[in-house]
């Protein structure tokens with residue numbers, strides 16, 4: 001360790017982090033290049049985009065995960081379109097909260113019919129992203 | 141305290157501790173809602189309590205980092221802070237902006253908050269940890285710029301040490317990567333990809349520089365070991381942090397629609413991420429055993445050693461546990477993630493801030509270089525209560541997570557999410573109890589600042 005000076009360790013830091021930052025940038029460019037095949041962005045209609053906004057404006061991610069990211073209080077919704085289907089999703093959102101004593105409660109968001117359709121479109125699009133076969137099964 | 145302008149740090153530390161208490165109270169609300177689902181509903185829905193809990197965490201850690209910098213930089217630069225006034229103004233701006241944001245979360249539905257803060261103009265809200273109104277985010281950037289200017293000028297005009305340069309690099313990185321929070325495309329995959337440039341590149345990137353610098357500073361102070369040695373360690377540690385952590389970002393790109401080669405890149409590099417944390421632990425113990433003096437602030441040394449161990453456990457061990465793609469396939473987005481998140485944040489970033497407070501507060505409060513014996517004893521109790529209860533929170537969540545994975549994802553006939561949650565509720569009760577003990581530890585910690593008629597430290 002004595003021959004390994006402070007200068008060499010400083011150079012290791014600058015050189016190493018610069019190098020791997022450039023690798024990250026390179027991989028990011030490559031990812032961006034091939035991404036459209038997996039995210040099927042051609043299907044992001046204005047309605048899907050609106051659905052994402054409804055998702056964000058009501059902070060759904062504060063209780064649910066979407067593609068495994070978010071909060072762990074309530075079910076995964078990245079594949080809920082497949083698990084439950086469009087009508088169930090709309091009906092569910094409209095009928096909240098259940099008010100069942102002691103059970104976890106989801107708020108009433110007073111969404112319009114248009115917003116409900118948008119969120120369904122967004123969840124359908126999300127469900128169809130190629131996520132390397134995740135989740136392991138339909139329960140999410 | 142060698143420079144009178146260091147005293148601004150005290151304001152920041154007091155605010156940090158106050159917000160920490162708020163964070164924990166909301167953590168307990170969350171923990172209760174996990175077992176009594178309708179607790180405080182509809183007044184405080186889970187998502188609201190969660191935003192308050194996680195945002196208070198981030199904000200108080202930022203107060204802690206800024207306070208640490210205001211204490212550390214003048215001392216390292218050997219001159220007064222460039223502008224103590226600016227530091228005070230920014231403190232109040234940040235505190236008021238933070239308080240208003242929390243009040244906003246608690247007083248109106250989130251959808252109303254997005255509307256009245258004009259989220260439609262530049263939509264950035266409604267994403268995990270980045271729930272703050274866009275205007276709050278802009279405020280954070282302005283505060284960060286003013287802060288960086290202030291400590292940057294102090295360093296520029298004074299002695300430039302490795303520690304202050306590393307700290308500054310980390311803080312600049314923190315501000316730069318936060319800018320990605322303004323990028324919120326319609327495409328969820330892209331949104332997620334760059335969301336991690338804030339979250340991962342913070343905690344497993346630039347924040348490690350801040351952590352390393354503060355730890356090195358405290359170790360120099362309490363051990364008297366030669367700066368050359370400390371600096372060398374510091375650079376190697378942060379080199380390893382970025383060499384592994386930058387590409388390690390790939391452990392979040394397994395299942396979000398990104399190319400599958402990330403499973404290889406992410407697994408390999410993130411599996412190496414424990415190395416810098418391990419080195420930090422070796423470093424801290426090594427320096428303390430080679431100490432050239434017995435610093436009477438024993439409890440500050442305890443905090444520093446504790447940080448090194450607990451960050452290795454939380455980030456290193458619990459991170460490694462679920463970072464390989466074949467494992468993460470099953471654990472992704474479960475209570476395992478929550479277990480790791482808690483121990484890593486606590487062990488690394490909470491504890492380093494509390495270490496710095498422990499070292500500097502006696503000086504800032506004019507009590508000499510350490511608190512008296514009774515106060516240190518109480519603080520030591522607080523240290524152990526919080527550390528042990530946090531380990532138990534982690535263990536209970538890990539238990540919950542293993543069962544969750546098994547019942548919901550591995551079993552031949554998988555159960556639904558909500559059915560599984562019922563099955564594992566015993567772990568959530570136990571976590572809540574551990575959380576209450578954590579709160580007791582925190583209250584003891586606060587009490588340790590108010591010990592009267594203290595005895596001198598025993599040798």
Ligand code: HEM
Pocket residue numbers: 070071072073164167168170171174190193194197477478481482485486487490571572574575576578579
């Ligand atoms: C009384 C102690 C605490 C309790 C009962 C508690 C409880 C919780 C709960 C229930 C959640 C939400 C999990 C979910 O999304 O379903 C959460 C999230 C979180 N808490 Fe705590 N918490 C406590 C202390 C802390 C402390 C001390 C820290 C920081 C060191 C912390 C950091 C976090 C973080 C980072 C998250 C987000 C986790 C993630 O996204 O994986 N909590 N907490």
Ligand code: HEM
Pocket residue numbers: 068069070268343344391392410411413414451454455456458459460461462463464468471472473474477480481482484485488489
């Ligand atoms: C002090 C440093 C660290 C902190 C504060 C931290 C914190 C966190 C938090 C809060 C999350 C949850 C994010 C979310 O809400 O989705 C997370 C996820 C994750 N962390 Fe860390 N982490 C640290 C270091 C590490 C290290 C060193 C590793 C690997 C060795 C690691 C591996 C992971 C993995 C694989 C996930 C994703 C979990 C999932 O798929 O759900 N972390 N971390």
Ligand SMILES: [Fe+2]
Pocket residue numbers: 340344388389391392
């Ligand atoms: Fe990460």
